[in-house]
Amino acid sequence: MARTKARIYPGLAKRLAAGVIRDKVERITEAVAEEAKDRAPDAKRWQTTNGADARPSHRHADGQIIPASVPYQLPKMEYVRKGGDDRRRSGTGPGRWVTLAAVDLADRPRDPSLPLHQRIHCECQSVIVPGVIAAATRALPATVRGSKVSAMVEVVFPRIGEAEFGTNDTPGSHFLSLAGSLVMARRR
Incomplete structure (x- = not known):
């Protein structure tokens, strides 16, 4: 009769859980990116x-x-x-x-x-010029650090911060923050 030994490494459960969560976080991040593309200003x-x-x-x-x-x-x-x-x-x-x-x-x-x-x-x-800001919007892959998972949606476009948050003279469109709020509201 043969015997088999298995050694469970410390922290394995946390790493497995983080991998499952990473997939969920990436799906949410991709949904936020798509919503942001739909709401992106011209x-x-x-x-x-x-x-x-x-x-x-x-x-x-x-x-x-x-x-x-x-x-x-x-x-x-x-x-x-x-x-x-x-x-x-x-x-x-x-x-x-x-x-x-x-x-x-x-x-x-x-x-x-x-x-x-x-x-x-x-x-x-x-x-x-319609659609260029939407085209510059993308979800970044989720990263796992220990038991924490994080991901981001980025928009690489000149002066996009002014468009999102506004200035002293102009209000912001808040298309990114609104996209995140809407996606999270749908998940409740």
């Missing part, structure tokens, strides 16, 4: 229509894709006169516009809140 893109003739700040904003609820950031501009004391001035010819490190905020081209020199004769456009 994005918008700044489009400069007159290319090289556009203002330097508008050329800088060209192609900027951000959540639709967030304002565009255009570098502030300052006119430097020829012969002025400013070191940024042009050596010859008339004065010129230079961009600064600070920004002007605009919901769209020709936004009335922009300074006159940023909006007058502007031919730029703001184009809605």
Whole structure:
């Protein structure tokens, strides 16, 4: 008659339980990601229509894709006169516009809140780009550390934090937190 011995390692039960829980956590995380994709806001893109003739700040904003609820950031501009004391001035010819490190905020081209020199004769456009934020939303795999299991939904997109939580000037959409709340409410 043959004998068989089995040795049960300490912590095995916790690791097995964490594996079962990990599967459940991943299913919940994937459900939250899908709900977030359904609720994700559209994005918008700044489009400069007159290319090289556009203002330097508008050329800088060209192609900027951000959540639709967030304002565009255009570098502030300052006119430097020829012969002025400013070191940024042009050596010859008339004065010129230079961009600064600070920004002007605009919901769209020709936004009335922009300074006159940023909006007058502007031919730029703001184009809605649906689905790009949803496409940037994904569930990350669950991780097990000891007996704890955790997982995340991530959205990698410029200025998405401002869209989710808002700023002093704009309310947040809270699409991620709402997605989590809805999925958890359905599981009760």
